[in-house]
Amino acid sequence: xxxxxxxxxxxxxxxxxxxxxxxxxxxxxxxxxxxxxxxxxxxxxxxxxxxxxxxxxxxxxxxxxxxxxxxxxxxxxxxxxxxxxxxxxxxxxxxxxxxxxxxxxxxxxxxxxxxxxxxxxxxxxxxxxxxxxxxxxxxxxxxxxxxxxxxxxxxxxxxxxxxxxxxxxxxxxxxxxxxxxxxxxxxxxxxxxxxxxxxxxxxxxxxxxxxxxxxxxxxxxxxxxxxxxxxxxxxxxxxxxxxxxxxxxxxxxxxxxxxxxxxxxxxxxxxxxxxxxxxxxxxxxxxxxxxxxxxxxxxxxxxxxxxxxxxxxxxxxxxxxxxxxxxx
Numbered sequence: 001x002x003x004x005x006x007x008x009x010x011x012x013x014x015x016x017x018x019x020x021x022x023x024x025x026x027x028x029x030x031x032x033x034x035x036x037x038x039x040x041x042x043x044x045x046x047x048x049x050x051x052x053x054x055x056x057x058x059x060x061x062x063x064x065x066x067x068x069x070x071x072x073x074x075x076x077x078x079x080x081x082x083x084x085x086x087x088x089x090x091x092x093x094x095x096x097x098x099x100x101x102x103x104x105x106x107x108x109x110x111x112x113x114x115x116x117x118x119x120x121x122x123x124x125x126x127x128x129x130x131x132x133x134x135x136x137x138x139x140x141x142x143x144x145x146x147x148x149x150x151x152x153x154x155x156x157x158x159x160x161x162x163x164x165x166x167x168x169x170x171x172x173x174x175x176x177x178x179x180x181x182x183x184x185x186x187x188x189x190x191x192x193x194x195x196x197x198x199x200x201x202x203x204x205x206x207x208x209x210x211x212x213x214x215x216x217x218x219x220x221x222x223x224x225x226x227x228x229x230x231x232x233x234x235x236x237x238x239x240x241x242x243x244x245x246x247x248x249x250x251x252x253x254x255x256x257x258x259x260x261x262x263x264x265x266x267x268x269x270x271x272x273x274x275x276x277x278x279x280x281x282x283x284x285x286x287x288x289x290x291x292x293x294x295x296x297x298x299x300x301x302x303x304x305x306x307x308x309x310x311x312x313x314x315x316x317x318x319x320x321x322x323x324x325x326x327x328x
Contacts, residue, residue, distance in 0.1 A: 009192025010034035010058035015065030023321035029126035056099035140167035175208035
């Protein structure tokens with residue numbers, strides 16, 4: 001019987017993990033996505049809805065990451081993806097508009113997925129579930145005592161030394177029942193890389209998620225970020241990851257396996273001095289560690305690549321898929 005695979009996250013990290021899993025041969029993934037984004041076009045649309053609408057941007061990106069790898073080679077499919085991401089004169093993309101129109105609290109994203117499959121012929125290898133179907137804002141307190149409201153504030157202050165010490169949702173919301181069920185029934189849960197608070201830990205906050213994790217016997221796997229952010233993961237060690245996941249998940253043992261880069265921070269700085277310097281100017285550094293710093297099982301990967309145009313660190317999905325193949 002096939003493993004029940006659940007991925008949890010959002011942003012640009014979740015699609016990479018899904019793509020790697022599909023390349024590893026996984027045929028069916030359930031992705032639980034954050035719906036608290038408040039930046040850019042998403043923020044303006046949510047403001048227009050007076051906070052009652054959830055964010056769909058992570059849902060759209062994640063759904064497109066579940067397209068069968070075989071279909072991605074089809075020119076027609078590539079054009080469909082471009083069309084769904086194309087923006088009109090109001091800076092709204094077609095995909096977001098479809099999500100906004102067909103989303104509802106009872107069915108979440110299921111009608112949207114069915115519609116796109118029926119109209120376009122796209123085949124998705126799994127499904128996406130919102131962590132909640134109720135509108136809310138991520139709110140957080142920093143070490144200086146300041147309180148900020150909105151997920152966009154995390155990104156705006158990513159270079160600040162005023163680190164996050166606590167976060168919550170306003171108003172409090174209940175988790176989407178199908179997301180709760182997926183976590184409770186999962187065999188393997190992947191926490192995706194991405195903004196630690198805004199894309200990953202925020203998914204523990206809706207009521208019912210912690211209870212679902214307590215009921216779950218799933219093996220829980222964290223794919224660690226490649227670079228730090230000053231206000232979230234500066235000088236982070238594996239133990240820091242473990243402690244912050246304990247805090248927000250309510251679990252004494254929230255991570256069974258770490259999947260981390262094989263390079264240590266020092267090795268990275270020697271291998272990519274110009275890239276390391278670029279990140280240091282943004283008060284950021286490579287998140288790589290010696291094996292003896294892990295008090296949990298760790299699997300090292302060679303999937304760290306540097307985008308040749310932007311000079312940014314990325315996970316290579318093809319190389320990451322080799323790790324997933326051995327693991328699963």
